[in-house]
Amino acid sequence: MADLIVQKVLNNNVLIGDHSSYGEVVIIGKGIGFNRKKGDMIDQSSAEKTFVLKDEKEQENYLKLLPFIENDLLETIITAIQHIKQRTGAELNEHIHVGLTDHLMFAIKRLSNGLEMKNPFLLETKALYPMEYSTAKEVVRLIEKKTGIHLPEDEIGFIALHIHSAVMNKELSDVNRHSQLITTLVELIEEQLDLKIDKESIDYLRLVRHLRFTIERINAGETVEEQGNINSFLKAEYPICYNFSWKLIKVMQKYLQKPVYDAEAVYLTMHLQRLQKKKI
Structure with a gap:
Protein backbone atom coordinates (compact mmCIF):
# COMPACT_ATOMS: atom_id res chain seq x y z
CA MET A 1 0.00 0.00 0.00
CA ALA A 2 1.21 3.51 -0.76
CA ASP A 3 2.28 5.90 2.02
CA LEU A 4 -0.39 7.61 4.12
CA ILE A 5 0.18 10.91 5.92
CA VAL A 6 -2.18 11.97 8.74
CA GLN A 7 -4.02 15.24 8.07
CA LYS A 8 -6.58 15.15 10.87
CA VAL A 9 -7.53 12.74 13.67
CA LEU A 10 -11.33 12.41 14.01
CA ASN A 11 -11.33 9.78 16.77
CA ASN A 12 -9.41 6.68 17.84
CA ASN A 13 -10.62 4.79 14.80
CA VAL A 14 -10.91 7.32 11.96
CA LEU A 15 -8.42 9.71 10.36
CA ILE A 16 -8.36 12.03 7.41
CA GLY A 17 -5.14 11.34 5.53
CA ASP A 18 -3.20 12.13 2.41
CA HIS A 19 -2.63 9.14 0.13
CA SER A 20 0.21 9.29 -2.41
CA SER A 21 -2.06 7.82 -5.12
CA TYR A 22 -5.60 8.92 -4.21
CA GLY A 23 -5.12 12.29 -2.47
CA GLU A 24 -7.38 12.96 0.52
CA VAL A 25 -8.84 9.76 1.96
CA VAL A 26 -10.68 8.58 5.05
CA ILE A 27 -8.62 5.96 6.90
CA ILE A 28 -10.57 3.54 9.09
CA GLY A 29 -8.99 1.06 11.49
CA LYS A 30 -9.38 -0.04 15.10
CA GLY A 31 -7.16 2.25 17.21
CA ILE A 32 -5.59 3.83 14.10
CA GLY A 33 -6.03 7.35 15.51
CA PHE A 34 -4.65 6.66 18.98
CA ASN A 35 -1.67 8.94 19.76
CA ARG A 36 -1.51 10.13 16.14
CA LYS A 37 -1.00 13.74 15.12
CA LYS A 38 -0.98 15.71 11.89
CA GLY A 39 1.99 14.91 9.67
CA ASP A 40 2.53 11.39 11.07
CA MET A 41 3.27 8.68 8.54
CA ILE A 42 1.24 5.49 8.80
CA ASP A 43 3.56 2.54 8.28
CA GLN A 44 2.86 -0.46 6.08
CA SER A 45 1.99 -2.84 8.94
CA SER A 46 -0.65 -0.45 10.31
CA ALA A 47 -2.03 0.32 6.87
CA GLU A 48 -2.71 -3.37 6.21
CA LYS A 49 -5.16 -3.33 9.10
CA THR A 50 -7.04 -0.30 7.84
CA PHE A 51 -9.66 0.51 5.23
CA VAL A 52 -9.09 3.47 2.96
CA LEU A 53 -12.20 5.19 1.62
CA LYS A 54 -11.20 6.64 -1.74
CA ASP A 55 -14.60 7.58 -3.15
CA GLU A 56 -15.49 11.19 -2.20
CA LYS A 57 -19.21 10.46 -1.80
CA GLU A 58 -18.50 7.47 0.46
CA GLN A 59 -16.09 9.61 2.50
CA GLU A 60 -18.72 12.31 2.91
CA ASN A 61 -21.48 9.88 3.91
CA TYR A 62 -19.24 8.01 6.35
CA LEU A 63 -18.14 11.22 8.08
CA LYS A 64 -21.81 12.22 8.48
CA LEU A 65 -22.43 9.02 10.48
CA LEU A 66 -19.59 9.50 12.97
CA PRO A 67 -21.26 12.03 15.34
CA PHE A 68 -24.17 9.62 15.86
CA ILE A 69 -22.25 6.47 16.75
CA GLU A 70 -20.53 5.58 20.02
CA ILE A 84 -15.90 -10.16 6.72
CA LYS A 85 -12.92 -9.28 4.55
CA GLN A 86 -10.79 -12.11 5.97
CA ARG A 87 -13.65 -14.64 5.93
CA THR A 88 -14.68 -13.96 2.32
CA GLY A 89 -11.19 -13.32 0.97
CA ALA A 90 -12.73 -10.56 -1.15
CA GLU A 91 -11.81 -6.97 -1.92
CA LEU A 92 -14.98 -5.47 -0.48
CA ASN A 93 -16.78 -2.59 -2.15
CA GLU A 94 -16.05 0.31 0.21
CA HIS A 95 -19.76 1.18 0.44
CA ILE A 96 -20.04 -1.53 3.12
CA HIS A 97 -18.50 0.93 5.60
CA VAL A 98 -21.38 3.34 5.11
CA GLY A 99 -24.15 0.81 4.42
CA LEU A 100 -23.43 -1.68 7.19
CA THR A 101 -22.51 0.97 9.79
CA ASP A 102 -25.70 2.89 9.06
CA HIS A 103 -27.83 -0.28 9.13
CA LEU A 104 -26.40 -1.58 12.41
CA MET A 105 -26.69 1.83 14.12
CA PHE A 106 -30.40 2.03 13.37
CA ALA A 107 -31.04 -1.68 13.98
CA ILE A 108 -29.59 -1.36 17.49
CA LYS A 109 -31.53 1.87 18.09
CA ARG A 110 -34.77 0.19 16.95
CA LEU A 111 -34.17 -2.81 19.22
CA SER A 112 -33.49 -0.56 22.23
CA ASN A 113 -36.93 0.97 21.59
CA GLY A 114 -38.52 -2.48 21.41
CA LEU A 115 -39.01 -2.36 17.63
CA GLU A 116 -38.04 -5.40 15.57
CA MET A 117 -38.06 -5.26 11.76
CA LYS A 118 -39.21 -8.38 9.91
CA ASN A 119 -37.05 -9.47 6.98
CA PRO A 120 -39.24 -10.51 4.01
CA PHE A 121 -36.22 -12.06 2.24
CA LEU A 122 -34.83 -14.09 5.16
CA LEU A 123 -35.47 -17.59 3.80
CA GLU A 124 -34.44 -16.62 0.26
CA THR A 125 -31.24 -15.00 1.56
CA LYS A 126 -30.40 -18.09 3.64
CA ALA A 127 -30.90 -20.32 0.60
CA LEU A 128 -29.25 -18.09 -1.99
CA TYR A 129 -26.18 -16.87 -0.10
CA PRO A 130 -25.08 -19.54 2.43
CA MET A 131 -21.50 -18.23 2.74
CA GLU A 132 -22.69 -14.65 3.34
CA TYR A 133 -25.37 -15.85 5.78
CA SER A 134 -22.84 -17.91 7.74
CA THR A 135 -20.49 -14.89 7.88
CA ALA A 136 -23.36 -12.64 9.00
CA LYS A 137 -24.08 -15.07 11.88
CA GLU A 138 -20.44 -14.72 12.95
CA VAL A 139 -20.78 -10.92 12.79
CA VAL A 140 -23.88 -11.05 15.02
CA ARG A 141 -22.00 -13.26 17.53
CA LEU A 142 -19.08 -10.81 17.47
CA ILE A 143 -21.41 -7.84 18.14
CA GLU A 144 -23.03 -9.69 21.06
CA LYS A 145 -19.64 -10.63 22.51
CA LYS A 146 -18.27 -7.07 22.24
CA THR A 147 -21.39 -5.05 23.15
CA GLY A 148 -23.84 -7.44 24.83
CA ILE A 149 -26.43 -6.58 22.16
CA HIS A 150 -28.24 -9.60 20.68
CA LEU A 151 -29.48 -9.11 17.11
CA PRO A 152 -32.35 -11.40 15.95
CA GLU A 153 -32.23 -13.77 12.97
CA ASP A 154 -33.99 -11.26 10.69
CA GLU A 155 -30.96 -8.98 11.12
CA ILE A 156 -28.60 -11.82 10.11
CA GLY A 157 -30.42 -11.84 6.77
CA PHE A 158 -30.05 -8.07 6.33
CA ILE A 159 -26.33 -8.22 7.20
CA ALA A 160 -25.86 -11.11 4.75
CA LEU A 161 -27.29 -8.96 1.93
CA HIS A 162 -24.83 -6.16 2.79
CA ILE A 163 -21.99 -8.71 2.68
CA HIS A 164 -23.17 -10.14 -0.66
CA SER A 165 -23.47 -6.64 -2.10
CA ALA A 166 -19.91 -5.76 -1.01
CA VAL A 167 -18.38 -9.08 -2.13
CA MET A 168 -20.06 -9.03 -5.55
CA ASN A 169 -19.56 -5.26 -5.97
CA LYS A 170 -23.30 -4.81 -6.54
CA GLU A 171 -25.65 -2.06 -5.45
CA LEU A 172 -27.71 -3.23 -2.46
CA SER A 173 -30.83 -2.04 -4.31
CA ASP A 174 -30.07 -4.57 -7.08
CA VAL A 175 -29.58 -7.38 -4.55
CA ASN A 176 -32.91 -6.50 -2.90
CA ARG A 177 -34.64 -6.24 -6.27
CA HIS A 178 -33.47 -9.72 -7.23
CA SER A 179 -34.55 -11.14 -3.86
CA GLN A 180 -37.97 -9.57 -4.38
CA LEU A 181 -38.17 -11.06 -7.88
CA ILE A 182 -37.34 -14.54 -6.56
CA THR A 183 -39.99 -14.17 -3.83
CA THR A 184 -42.55 -13.18 -6.50
CA LEU A 185 -41.60 -16.15 -8.71
CA VAL A 186 -41.82 -18.63 -5.83
CA GLU A 187 -45.26 -17.28 -4.86
CA LEU A 188 -46.43 -17.64 -8.48
CA ILE A 189 -45.15 -21.25 -8.56
CA GLU A 190 -46.98 -22.12 -5.32
CA GLU A 191 -50.18 -20.53 -6.62
CA GLN A 192 -50.05 -22.06 -10.12
CA LEU A 193 -49.07 -25.58 -8.99
CA ASP A 194 -51.35 -25.36 -5.93
CA LEU A 195 -48.68 -26.38 -3.44
CA LYS A 196 -46.81 -25.03 -0.44
CA ILE A 197 -43.05 -25.39 -0.80
CA ASP A 198 -41.22 -26.31 2.40
CA LYS A 199 -38.76 -23.40 2.75
CA GLU A 200 -36.32 -25.65 4.62
CA SER A 201 -36.32 -28.38 1.96
CA ILE A 202 -33.63 -29.26 -0.58
CA ASP A 203 -36.20 -28.71 -3.36
CA TYR A 204 -36.61 -25.11 -2.25
CA LEU A 205 -32.84 -24.60 -2.10
CA ARG A 206 -32.46 -26.00 -5.62
CA LEU A 207 -35.29 -23.87 -6.97
CA VAL A 208 -34.16 -20.52 -5.56
CA ARG A 209 -30.54 -21.16 -6.53
CA HIS A 210 -31.65 -22.02 -10.05
CA LEU A 211 -33.73 -18.81 -10.22
CA ARG A 212 -30.80 -16.80 -8.87
CA PHE A 213 -28.40 -18.17 -11.50
CA THR A 214 -31.01 -17.61 -14.22
CA ILE A 215 -31.37 -13.96 -13.17
CA GLU A 216 -27.59 -13.51 -13.10
CA ARG A 217 -27.27 -15.07 -16.59
CA ILE A 218 -30.02 -12.81 -17.96
CA ASN A 219 -28.37 -9.72 -16.48
CA ALA A 220 -25.01 -10.72 -17.93
CA GLY A 221 -26.53 -11.56 -21.33
CA GLU A 222 -25.14 -15.11 -21.12
CA THR A 223 -26.60 -17.92 -23.18
CA VAL A 224 -27.17 -21.46 -22.00
CA GLU A 225 -26.59 -24.43 -24.24
CA GLU A 226 -29.58 -25.57 -26.31
CA GLN A 227 -30.75 -29.05 -25.37
CA GLY A 228 -31.68 -30.36 -28.84
CA ASN A 229 -34.84 -32.45 -28.88
CA ILE A 230 -35.47 -32.17 -25.15
CA ASN A 231 -37.34 -28.90 -25.70
CA SER A 232 -39.95 -30.65 -27.89
CA PHE A 233 -40.08 -33.62 -25.52
CA LEU A 234 -40.81 -31.46 -22.44
CA LYS A 235 -43.38 -29.42 -24.34
CA ALA A 236 -45.24 -32.62 -25.31
CA GLU A 237 -44.73 -34.57 -22.08
CA TYR A 238 -45.24 -31.80 -19.49
CA PRO A 239 -47.30 -29.10 -21.23
CA ILE A 240 -48.56 -27.47 -18.01
CA CYS A 241 -45.06 -27.04 -16.53
CA TYR A 242 -43.57 -26.08 -19.91
CA ASN A 243 -46.18 -23.37 -20.58
CA PHE A 244 -45.92 -22.13 -16.99
CA SER A 245 -42.14 -21.90 -17.29
CA TRP A 246 -42.66 -19.42 -20.13
CA LYS A 247 -45.06 -17.40 -18.00
CA LEU A 248 -42.31 -17.15 -15.34
CA ILE A 249 -39.76 -16.21 -17.99
CA LYS A 250 -42.02 -13.40 -19.21
CA VAL A 251 -42.24 -12.11 -15.61
CA MET A 252 -38.40 -12.10 -15.46
CA GLN A 253 -38.15 -10.35 -18.83
CA LYS A 254 -40.53 -7.62 -17.71
CA TYR A 255 -38.86 -7.19 -14.34
CA LEU A 256 -35.27 -7.19 -15.62
CA GLN A 257 -36.02 -5.49 -18.97
CA LYS A 258 -33.77 -7.98 -20.76
CA PRO A 259 -34.38 -10.89 -23.17
CA VAL A 260 -34.32 -14.50 -21.94
CA TYR A 261 -33.01 -17.32 -24.14
CA ASP A 262 -35.31 -20.25 -25.01
CA ALA A 263 -33.07 -22.84 -23.37
CA GLU A 264 -33.91 -21.38 -19.93
CA ALA A 265 -37.43 -22.83 -20.32
CA VAL A 266 -35.99 -26.35 -20.43
CA TYR A 267 -34.23 -26.11 -17.07
CA LEU A 268 -37.14 -24.30 -15.43
CA THR A 269 -39.64 -26.89 -16.70
CA MET A 270 -37.58 -29.69 -15.12
CA HIS A 271 -37.57 -27.90 -11.74
CA LEU A 272 -41.33 -27.31 -11.94
CA GLN A 273 -41.98 -30.92 -12.92
CA ARG A 274 -39.93 -32.15 -9.94
CA LEU A 275 -41.99 -29.98 -7.58
CA GLN A 276 -45.28 -31.09 -9.11
CA LYS A 277 -44.26 -34.75 -8.92
CA LYS A 278 -43.47 -34.40 -5.19
CA LYS A 279 -47.00 -33.06 -4.65
CA ILE A 280 -48.66 -36.21 -6.03
Missing part, protein backbone atom coordinates in the same frame (compact mmCIF):
# COMPACT_ATOMS: atom_id res chain seq x y z
CA ASN A 71 -16.85 4.78 19.78
CA ASP A 72 -17.22 1.25 21.22
CA LEU A 73 -19.86 0.32 18.64
CA LEU A 74 -17.80 1.87 15.84
CA GLU A 75 -14.78 -0.20 16.90
CA THR A 76 -16.93 -3.33 16.90
CA ILE A 77 -18.27 -2.62 13.39
CA ILE A 78 -14.74 -1.97 12.09
CA THR A 79 -13.65 -5.31 13.59
CA ALA A 80 -16.70 -6.98 12.02
CA ILE A 81 -15.88 -5.61 8.55
CA GLN A 82 -12.27 -6.77 8.94
CA HIS A 83 -13.65 -10.23 9.81
